[in-house]
Amino acid sequence: MNRRLSGFCTFWLLILSAVAAVAETVTLPLTLDHRLLGGLVQHAAFGGSGRSVALVGKPGDCIFLGLAEPRFSSAADLLRLEVKLTVRVGSPVGESCLVPVEWQGYLELFQRPVLAADTFQLSLQTVDSGLLTLERQPATIAGILWEFARPRVIAHLDRVRIDLAPPVAELGNFFAPLFHDQSPEKIFASLRGGAAVVTDEAVVVDLHAEVEEVYTPPVGGHPPLSEAERTRLVELWETWDSLLVHLLLVMAGESLSQEDRDILLDVLLEARYLFVETLTAGDLDRDFVREQFVEAWPRLAPIFRRQLYGGNSPNSLGFLAFFTAADALAVFDRMGPAFGVEISRNGLLRLAAMLDGKETTLPYSAEVDQRLREMLQLPKERVERPERPATGIRPGAFVPRQEKRAVWPQISDIVDFFVSTAHGAEIPSFAEILRWKVPEKDIDGYLQRVRAVLAGATALTLERGEISPALRPVFTEMILAMAWQESCFRQFVVKNKTLTYLLSSNHTSVGLMQINERVWRGVYSRERLRWDIDYNALAGTEIAELYLQRYALRGTPAKGIADPSLLARSVYAMYNGGPVQYQKFLERERLGQLYRSDLLFAEKLQWVQSAAWHELSGCFPRS
Numbered sequence: 076m077n078r079r080l081s082g083f084c085t086f087w088l089l090i091l092s093a094v095a096a097v098a099e100t101v102t103l104p105l106t107l108d109h110r111l112l113g114g115l116v117q118h119a120a121f122g123g124s125g126r127s128v129a130l131v132g133k134p135g136d137c138i139f140l141g142l143a144e145p146r147f148s149s150a151a152d153l154l155r156l157e158v159k160l161t162v163r164v165g166s167p168v169g170e171s172c173l174v175p176v177e178w179q180g181y182l183e184l185f186q187r188p189v190l191a192a193d194t195f196q197l198s199l200q201t202v203d204s205g206l207l208t209l210e211r212q213p214a215t216i217a218g219i220l221w222e223f224a225r226p227r228v229i230a231h232l233d234r235v236r237i238d239l240a241p242p243v244a245e246l247g248n249f250f251a252p253l254f255h256d257q258s259p260e261k262i263f264a265s266l267r268g269g270a271a272v273v274t275d276e277a278v279v280v281d282l283h284a285e286v287e288e289v290y291t292p293p294v295g296g297h298p299p300l301s302e303a304e305r306t307r308l309v310e311l312w313e314t315w316d317s318l319l320v321h322l323l324l325v326m327a328g329e330s331l332s333q334e335d336r337d338i339l340l341d342v343l344l345e346a347r348y349l350f351v352e353t354l355t356a357g358d359l360d361r362d363f364v365r366e367q368f369v370e371a372w373p374r375l376a377p378i379f380r381r382q383l384y385g386g387n388s389p390n391s392l393g394f395l396a397f398f399t400a401a402d403a404l405a406v407f408d409r410m411g412p413a414f415g416v417e418i419s420r421n422g423l424l425r426l427a428a429m430l431d432g433k434e435t436t437l438p439y440s441a442e443v444d445q446r447l448r449e450m451l452q453l454p455k456e457r458v459e460r461p462e463r464p465a466t467g468i469r470p471g472a473f474v475p476r477q478e479k480r481a482v483w484p485q486i487s488d489i490v491d492f493f494v495s496t497a498h499g500a501e502i503p504s505f506a507e508i509l510r511w512k513v514p515e516k517d518i519d520g521y522l523q524r525v526r527a528v529l530a531g532a533t534a535l536t537l538e539r540g541e542i543s544p545a546l547r548p549v550f551t552e553m554i555l556a557m558a559w560q561e562s563c564f565r566q567f568v569v570k571n572k573t574l575t576y577l578l579s580s581n582h583t584s585v586g587l588m589q590i591n592e593r594v595w596r597g598v599y600s601r602e603r604l605r606w607d608i609d610y611n612a613l614a615g616t617e618i619a620e621l622y623l624q625r626y627a628l629r630g631t632p633a634k635g636i637a638d639p640s641l642l643a644r645s646v647y648a649m650y651n652g653g654p655v656q657y658q659k660f661l662e663r664e665r666l667g668q669l670y671r672s673d674l675l676f677a678e679k680l681q682w683v684q685s686a687a688w689h690e691l692s693g694c695f696p697r698s
Contacts, residue, residue, distance in 0.1 A: 102269065103246070103403045105239065105280040107197075107395065108380050109147040112237075112278060114391050116156075116199075117145055119235045127159075130227050137172035139163040140224055142182075142231075152273050154199065156184045156232070160206075162216070162224045178216040181207040182228060188271035188278050190239070195268055197237040197280065201229050239268075242396035243282065249400040249425045300359070308359055312350055314420045315364045317437040318427055319343060320447060320597055322375065325430060326382055327446045335378045337625060340451055341654055342371045347594040348653030355581040365418040369408045372401050390432035397429040441592075441601040448598055453617055454539060502606045511566045511608050512574055518695045522688075525564045525587070525608075529554055532612035536620050549639035550623065554616055556679040557647060560672075561589035561615075563694030566608040576605040588615025594653070615650075622649040626657050640680060647676045 107115070120142075121128045127143035134141065143159040160182040165175030183206075186199040204225070208214045269281030300308065323339050331339075346367050353359050376398065383394050404418075427435045445455060514521055533554050536542075542550055558564050566587045568577050576585050584591045588611050590604050595614070603610040623646050641664070648660035651672055663669050669677075682690045 101284050101406065103282040103284075103399070103406055105242065105282055105395070105399045106380075106402065107237075107278045107280065109149070109276060109278075111391055111395060112154075113145050113147045115237050116147075116232075116235055118391070119237065120232060121145060128231075130231055132163075134161075137163070137165040137167040137175060140227055142228065149273050149275050150185055152187075153202065154186045154188060154273055154278065156186055156199070157207075158182050158184070158228075158232075160224065160228070162220045164220055164223055176217055176220060178220050180209055180214050180216075181211060183207060184229075184232065186232075188273065188280075190268040190271045190280050192268040195239040195243050197239055197271065197278075199232065199235060201233055204229070239280065239395075241392050242399055245393075245396035245425075245429055246282075246400050246403060249396075249422055249429075300361075304361075305359060308361065308363065309354070311364050311418065311420055311423075312359075312367075313439040314423045314437050315367065315418070316347065316350075316593075316596070317439050318423050319346060319371070320444070321427055321435070321437060322379070322430070323450055324444070324446050326378070327450050331378075331382070336450070336452065338374055338378060340625065342374055344594065344653050345655055346371060347591075347596075348655070351581070351583050351591060351593050352652075355583075361417060365404075365408065368401075368418060369405050372405055376401065390430075393429045393432045397426060400426060400429065439596075441596060443600050444597045451598065451621070453598065453621070502602055508567065508606060509574070512569070513565055513567075513695065518691075522564055522691065525558070525566075526555065528587075528608055528612050529558055529616075532609065532616045535613060536616040539620075541620060541624055546623075546639060546642070549643050550619070552680060552683045553643040553646060554619060555683045556643070556676060557615060557619065557650065558587055558612070559679040559683070559691075559694075560647070560676045562587050564691075565694075566611060586611035588612060588618075590614050590618070619646055619650060622646045622654070622657075626654055640677075640684075643680055644673065644677055647680075648673060651676075 117126055126145065127141060129139065129141045131140040132138050139161065140163075141161045143161075144157075146157045148155045148157070158181065159179075161177075161179045163175055163177040165172040167173075182204060184201050185203040186201050189198050189200055190196070191198070206214045206216060206221075267283050269283045271278055271280045319342070323343060326335075326339065349367070350363075353363065380398065424435065424437060427437055443456065448455065511525075530551075533551050537547055537550070561584075562577055564587065565577050567574050569575075577587075577589075578585055579589055583593050585605050587608055590599060590611060592601050592604065595604075595618070599614045600610070604614060605611075623642070626649060627642055627645050644664075645657055645660050648656040652659075660673065663673065682688075
């Protein structure tokens with residue numbers, strides 16, 4: 076047996092046990108997108124520069140036959156391969172060429188893909204052909220030229236074999252550790268190639284195996300997770316999150332449509348918010364990561380297939396193995412729990428290795444990744460450190476709602492005085508941190524300073540020019556209301572006689588704007604979110620703007636845009652619970668079934684809009 080197949084056959088021999096009496100056929104799809112197929116054929120049959128190959132002679136010779144620019148498409152149930160054809164035939168006499176006859180155009184071949192069931196070699200059998208001009212109109216050429224070219228071209232292309240054994244073996248390596256209850260002494264398996272079907276955009280090769288159920292879930296379900304199991308599941312999810320970011324960053328250098336960018340952002344944020352929610356509720360179970368993967372994959376796969384199958388990557392077969400493994404995981408998931416498939420950390424690392432063509436550790440890093448910020452279309456972090464004027468807040472930085480029209484033209488003035496140690500690489504000094512300890516006296520002065528920080532962060536965000544002038548007042552009010560709702564304007568608290576950063580009850584969100592460290596991992600620095608009030612404020616305004624621009628304004632009904640307060644409340648619902656909360660909030664609003672958090676934020680927003688700062692006594696009761 077082919078050595079490259081041995082790993083995959085061993086996989087089946089290790090995981091399929093005869094526990095049940097009835098075998099079942101599992102069909103796993105191996106999908107070759109037209110661009111990938113073209114790249115594989117190019118590698119096998121076109122070795123020259125510019126995706127070309129000389130079958131006879133070389134360009135400029137008296138007798139020359141060359142092919143170039145292979146391109147696949149579908150023609151009903153056949154593949155259509157178009158190649159540029161150059162034919163030149165003359166009589167060489169010394170260094171001269173007598174009576175040369177030359178033709179250049181396109182040859183179209185209609186081919187049937189055939190998979191060898193035992194070796195996984197894919198061949199393309201030509202069943203018809205035709206000629207086109209350079210303008211792709213039907214053409215004919217001199218009989219002598221066609222008699223010379225046709226048999227050589229057909230023979231060359233019919234000899235092409237695409238070896239699918241490596242991605243098939245990778246599939247086995249990926250799944251081998253993912254199954255429960257291995258019983259080698261009772262195992263049998265048979266894997267074979269099936270039909271190769273032409274679809275509109277690909278050739279889909281079926282891989283068949285006769286398997287029997289190998290896993291019986293415990294009666295009454297799994298026992299509750301032990302603390303060690305829970306820790307391992309959290310670590311597994313962190314690896315999955317790292318893989319998800321890795322997948323997004325593979326796309327970072329590609330030309331993505333706005334729709335594709337939105338999908339990638341949705342998948343990342345939804346996965347992270349759901350994990351935080353599940354972890355907080357204590358509902359984390361053994362299937363959580365697998366379910367998230369299977370849920371995300373149908374949304375990611377079309378983007379990846381379009382972007383990665385560029386046709387000329389040295390890792391084309393690795394991409395194919397990656398897609399096949401992900402598709403197969405979805406197949407096993409649909410077959411139910413009887414196969415007992417679990418995602419493992421090694422399995423996720425294996426997926427990343429397929430994609431990269433090399434091993435990777437997928438570290439769960441808290442460091443900022445500028446490529447991820449770029450992917451999310453967030454501004455690059457600033458590095459300059461303007462000095463904070465000793466005079467503090469400039470006159471007019473905070474005015475009652477009715478006076479704001481006179482202030483908005485001077486946004487640049489607010490930017491001038493705003494200082495963000497967040498934009499440097501250093502954590503603030505202890506003296507700077509101590510300035511933000513809530514004092515026992517002069518609460519008004521403290522609040523004025525915090526509001527100055529929020530005004531500066533808001534001004535920097537508005538300076539980007541993404542938010543329309545009509546919405547700037549409510550955006551500013553929304554940021555103040557968020558800080559009021561999330562932290563009572565506090566970055567730090569005293570616990571056990573120690574000044575430390577404000578941490579949410581579920582230990583995931585920090586500081587003035589309560590930025591969730593897991594949700595925004597890699598986008599913002601964890602340490603600076605904790606210890607730098609300016610950085611925390613700016614992160615909150617950027618996140619609020621992202622939800623406003625990417626979700627609320629794109630999806631808001633007309634009545635929502637007409638009601639700026641409703642718009643702000645919808646943004647807070649997402650800030651609190653992720654993008655999925657947008658439509659859910661609007662439905663809660665329609666039914667009059669708002670969450671307590673919705674009502675509390677609406678209250679804070681109304682207080683900000685009416686300048687009811689005396690209500691802050693609930694945050695800082697006066698003695």
